Amino acid sequence: MSARAFRVQLDLTPPPIVRKISQRSLIFGVVFAIAVAVGVLVSHNGLDEFYQGYLLGYMCWLGVALGSMAILMIRHMTGGGWGTVIRRVLGAAMRTMPLLTILFIPLAVAAAQGHMYPWAMPFESIKDEHIREHLINQRFITQSYLNVTGFIIRAIIYFAIWNVLSILLSKWSKEADSPEGRDNGHRFRMLSAPGLILYAFSITFATIDWAMSLDPTWISTIYGLILLIGELLSAMCFAVVVERILVDYRPMSELLRSDFVLDHGKWMLTFIMLWAYFSFSQWLIIWAGNLPGEISFYLRRIHNGWGYIGLALAAFHFAVPFAMLLSRPFKQNIRKLVWLAIWLMLMCYLDLFWIISASFSVSLSINWAEIVVPIAIGGFWLWAYFRNLASLPLLPAYDPQSAEVLHPSHYIHV
Amino acid sequence: MNGEPIYGMMAEFDSAAALLEATKRTNQAGYRKIDAYSPFPVEGLAEAVGFHHDEVPLVVLIGGIIGGLTGYLMQYWMMAVDYPLNIGGRPPHSWPAFIVITFEMTILFAGISAVFGMLALNGLPMPYHPVFNVPRFAFASKDRFFLVVFSSDKRYDPVETRKFMEGLDPVSVAEVPS
Numbered sequence: 218m219s220a221r222a223f224r225v226q227l228d229l230t231p232p233p234i235v236r237k238i239s240q241r242s243l244i245f246g247v248v249f250a251i252a253v254a255v256g257v258l259v260s261h262n263g264l265d266e267f268y269q270g271y272l273l274g275y276m277c278w279l280g281v282a283l284g285s286m287a288i289l290m291i292r293h294m295t296g297g298g299w300g301t302v303i304r305r306v307l308g309a310a311m312r313t314m315p316l317l318t319i320l321f322i323p324l325a326v327a328a329a330q331g332h333m334y335p336w337a338m339p340f341e342s343i344k345d346e347h348i349r350e351h352l353i354n355q356r357f358i359t360q361s362y363l364n365v366t367g368f369i370i371r372a373i374i375y376f377a378i379w380n381v382l383s384i385l386l387s388k389w390s391k392e393a394d395s396p397e398g399r400d401n402g403h404r405f406r407m408l409s410a411p412g413l414i415l416y417a418f419s420i421t422f423a424t425i426d427w428a429m430s431l432d433p434t435w436i437s438t439i440y441g442l443i444l445l446i447g448e449l450l451s452a453m454c455f456a457v458v459v460e461r462i463l464v465d466y467r468p469m470s471e472l473l474r475s476d477f478v479l480d481h482g483k484w485m486l487t488f489i490m491l492w493a494y495f496s497f498s499q500w501l502i503i504w505a506g507n508l509p510g511e512i513s514f515y516l517r518r519i520h521n522g523w524g525y526i527g528l529a530l531a532a533f534h535f536a537v538p539f540a541m542l543l544s545r546p547f548k549q550n551i552r553k554l555v556w557l558a559i560w561l562m563l564m565c566y567l568d569l570f571w572i573i574s575a576s577f578s579v580s581l582s583i584n585w586a587e588i589v590v591p592i593a594i595g596g597f598w599l600w601a602y603f604r605n606l607a608s609l610p611l612l613p614a615y616d617p618q619s620a621e622v623l624h625p626s627h628y629i630h631v
Numbered sequence: 632m633n634g635e636p637i638y639g640m641m642a643e644f645d646s647a648a649a650l651l652e653a654t655k656r657t658n659q660a661g662y663r664k665i666d667a668y669s670p671f672p673v674e675g676l677a678e679a680v681g682f683h684h685d686e687v688p689l690v691v692l693i694g695g696i697i698g699g700l701t702g703y704l705m706q707y708w709m710m711a712v713d714y715p716l717n718i719g720g721r722p723p724h725s726w727p728a729f730i731v732i733t734f735e736m737t738i739l740f741a742g743i744s745a746v747f748g749m750l751a752l753n754g755l756p757m758p759y760h761p762v763f764n765v766p767r768f769a770f771a772s773k774d775r776f777f778l779v780v781f782s783s784d785k786r787y788d789p790v791e792t793r794k795f796m797e798g799l800d801p802v803s804v805a806e807v808p809s
Contacts, residue, residue, distance in 0.1 A: 497730065504727045507719060543692075 221396040221615055227627040229610035232466035239603035246596025253593050256585050268327045269577050270586025274594040275324060276428065276444070276569050277451070279317050281598075284452025285310035286383060287416050287445075288484075290409035293386075293402075298621040299480030302472050303456045304613060306463070308390055309605035310452065314383040316601045318376045320594065324427065328368050336363040336433050347513075351434040363430055375423045382412050393613035400617055420445050431576035435514050437503070443495045444572075450488035451565040454558035457481050459606070461555035468611055472622050475549040482548025485561065486539065492568075493535040518571060522581025526571045534564040566591065636809040638761035639781040640792045641768070642801035647673045650776035653799040654679040657778060660795060664784035668762070668777040690748030691741050698740025702733040765805045779807065 253270075257263035285307040292300025292307075300307075331338045335348045336359050343349040352359055385408055392398035421441025429440050460481075463469035503511045518527055538557055547553055574587060612619055644650045647669060654667050658681055667673075667680050710716065711723040718725075750756070762768050762779060771777050778799075780792055789806070796804045 501727050501730065 223628045223630050224396060225614040225619075225623060225627055226629045227468050227471060227614075227623065229468050229612050229614055231607050231609075231611050232463065232469075234462065234466060235603050235607040238462070239600050239607065242596050242599035242603060244596075246593055246598075246600055249589055249593035249596055252589050253586070256589060260585065265332060266584045266586040267590065268323070268333045269574065270584065270588070270590035271323055271327075271594070272333065272427065273566075273569055273573055273587050274591030275317075275320060276573065277566050277591055278594050278598040280444070280448035280451050280565065280569075281455045282310045282313050282317055282452075283379065283416065283420060284448035284450070285456065286314075286379070286386070287413060287449055288452055288456070289386060290382075290412045290416070293405035293409040294413070296618060297480070298474075299477045299484075301612070301616075301618050301622045302474075302477050303460060303481070304390065305606065305609055305611050306456050306459045307452070308387055308609070309602055310455065311383045312387050312605045313598060313601045314376075314380050316598065318380060320597070321372060321376065325369055325372060329365050334363075334368075334430060336430060337365055337368075348432065348434055358433055363426075363433055368426055371422060371426055375419045378415055378419050382408070382415070386412075390613050390616075391609065393616035393619070394610055396615050398615050402616075402618065417441075417445060420448070428573050431573065432514070434510060437499055437511070437514070439495055439499045439502075443492070443499065444569075446488055446492045446495055447565050447568055450485065450492060451562050453481060453484045453488060454561045454565075457485070457551070457555055457558035458562070461551050461558075463611070464551055471624070471627070472612065473551065475551075477622075478551045478554060479545070479549045482542055482554050485554075485558065486542040486548075489535055489538050489542070489561070493531075493539075496530075517579065518575050521579055523571065523575050526567065526575075526581065530564065530568055530571060534561070534568060538564075637782045637789065638764075638807040638809040639779045639784075639787070640789075640796055641762065641765050641777055641779045641805050641807050642796040642799060643767060643770075643803045643805075644776040644778070645774075645802050647671075647676075647776055649800065650778060651676055651679060653778055653796075653801065656799060657780065657796075661786050662780050662784050662792075664781040664787075666779050666781070668768075668771045668779070670772055670774060670776075673776075686752055687745065687748050690752070691745045694744025694748070695737045695741035699733050699737040701740070702736030703729055705736075706732055761807050761809050764808045767803065767805070775802070782809075 253267065257267045260266055288300070289304065289307045289311060292304065327333045328337045331342070335343045335345065336352060340349055340353050343352065386405070389401040389404055392401060424441045424444045428444070429436070457478075460469060460473055460478075464473050500515065503515060506512075517523065538561060541547055541557060547557075570583070570587065574583070612622060614623070642653065644653060650667055650669060651673060654665070654676060657665055658679060663681060665680055667676050669676065706729045707724060710725075710729075715723040721728075762771075762777070767775070768777060778796075778801075780787060780796065786792075793804055793806070
């Protein structure tokens with residue numbers, strides 16, 4: 218509509234380091250992709266191991282992108298300088314959605330060719346007796362819901378939802394880069410409220426399809442929420458890592474205040490508490506019920522070494538970070554907080570490893586693909602992420618809410 | 632000035648920004664025993680009066696730990712020592728079932744510690760406080776902002792301090808009788 222009566226004179230162009238990291242990440246991605254290809258050819262059971270590692274890595278990086286989109290939508294609903302200052306940091310992650318849509322193809326291929334997912338295999342080739350019997354006796358599971366056609370149609374729906382949300386949110390955000398742009402605050406709110414609900418439902422169904430269905434005999438209704446909160450946590454931690462990189466350079470050095478960092482620390486605390494709450498609720502309810510169909514999930518994950526991973530998660534995904542995040546000076550200091558953020562991202566990986574990979578092996582074991590493939594996907598994802606970050610100013614300067622982040626000296630009146 | 636003890640010197644301001652600015656200048660001038668009063672929390676004011684940390688978080692932490700231990704040990708004593716019940720064949724000491732109560736007791740004790748710890752450390756309830764001897768101080772809970780330099784401050788001087796505070800551009804300055 219009308220042009221603003223002021224100009225923002227602070228140069229909001231991202232620093233050159235962003236492009237450099239993008240290029241380095243691509244090299245990383247290519248090198249590790251070659252390693253993956255070699256691994257698939259050399260290893261005895263290469264293709265199966267590849268798919269297992271791929272699912273793990275894909276869920277990790279998808280989580281950062283979707284979690285960033287959800288945090289952005291929370292910010293659009295609540296406002297607040299903490300979210301405005303990292304809008305473009307989160308937005309760049311959200312705009313990797315097209316790449317993640319393409320990266321989903323190997324999982325669709327895995328299902329279509331009868332790899333990894335027991336429900337996609339012919340009954341006689343399912344190794345786990347318990348699962349085979351269950352699927353044979355309850356044929357409606359594979360006939361009505363868990364089949365390749367349904368898997369692919371549902372995936373198309375999830376990606377349609379996520380891509381549309383991402384496209385609209387970033388399109389409206391870009392309009393605030395010029396003084397002529399209109400105030401999209403109302404549209405953001407109108408989209409974000411249903412968007413958050415859609416996200417919660419779509420990710421619940423997606424995690425049922427992609428991860429929970431690895432064991433079609435077992436169901437948990439809180440499962441989607443556990444993975445959802447892991448996505449939000451890893452996204453907030455990733456944003457903290459990126460802001461730590463950016464804070465050494467203008468313009469982020471001018472924008473990031475310690476009270477914003479404090480709020481990011483508080484979000485991390487909130488998310489690990491919610492993660493513990495959801496994870497413990499699932500454990501308590503299944504433990505109290507003690508039903509054969511439900512307890513199998515935990516029997517597998519507390520015996521044969523997997524229990525150590527579970528204990529490590531309780532201690533290092535929750536207890537120790539919780540105690541650290543109680544300290545206000547720690548949360549305010551980006552240079553300290555960043556180390557916990559990196560640590561918690563590793564814990565999010567370990568959490569997914571415990572939830573997903575225990576379905577593949579009765580005793581604790583990690584194969585090459587579960588380390589190499591997540592790094593390879595991460596290389597390509599970070600390449601796209603930092604390219605996105607470099608392509609737009611670091612703040613939508615003419616959004617009225619940016620006034621909370623900018624200093625009066627950053628403006629000139631015209 | 633009839634020899635009555637004096638509590639301090641009070642200046643009145645009409646905006647939070649003015650109070651914040653005046654508080655910073657008073658602190659810079661070397662006054663240490665000062666306090667500010669406003670109808671709502673003003674960001675940065677606590678730092679400006681030289682308030683660094685308080686003991687409430689420590690009280691809450693101790694309260695929370697005591698609550699958690701009480702909750703867990705209470706259940707342990709009841710379920711495993713005093714009156715063991717066989718519930719679905721589980722061992723008497725079944726920790727997952729104890730966690731919910733332990734958590735609730737932690738929150739309860741921490742919350743109660745926060746309220747009463749805050750009241751105790753603030754010296755509340757306090758039926759008498761000298762600042763209310765200045766009639767205009769009633770506006771501190773409406774739309775006025777006050778800064779007080781206590782007479783216990785080393786640099787306090789009835790004449791000099793009043794002159795200094797009048798230089799802070801206040802709405803009014805008044806001496807606070809004790």
